[in-house]
Amino acid sequence: LEAKEEFRHKTLATDVMRPRRIDPPLSVLTQSGMTVEEVERLIADTTYSGFPVVISHQSERLVGFVLRRDLVISLENARRNQEGVVSMSPILFTECDPPMSSSAPPAVKLRSILDLSPFTVTVHTPMEIVVDIFRKLGLRQCLVIQNGRLLGIITKKDILKHMAQMANRDPDSILFN
């Protein structure tokens, strides 16, 4: 695709990111407060390659990004090898453990599989720049932030699909979009 210069400047990260308004909300993990069972259910109910980790659902501040395959392996390992791990065991991506009673099931600590610096852009970042960064850094996804809150995700496939859609449109109409 040789996108027209006008189109490239006009399309912003917000136009390509998911979820769209009609989509279910972004599937995120919180850095604490989730159980092994809850994370296993999220994995079973979705097919996403990864999940952003946020401080809390309320703050939506991004902590990092975890790949689905790393989560699956770590949870299987914990279930198999870590003593006392049960469905109600808490999952922790935090640096320090929150205080817990001695009778509580042991926590599964997963900070080591967290990418603490996932690539982020803002909703206003022109897609021309996003595409350039994807190419140069060989990214598979990047996260979209507005005012410090996590709003969405853009995968390589999302970009390719968007480009294909644009290529199928009447080029003149793109100019007036």
Ligand code: ADP
């Ligand atoms: P791909 O785009 O290569 O198929 P994924 O399977 O991870 O990669 O994503 C499928 C779709 O879901 C994409 O449109 C992507 O933007 C979106 N997506 C990816 N991760 C999440 C997530 N954690 N929550 C909601 N949507 C996501």
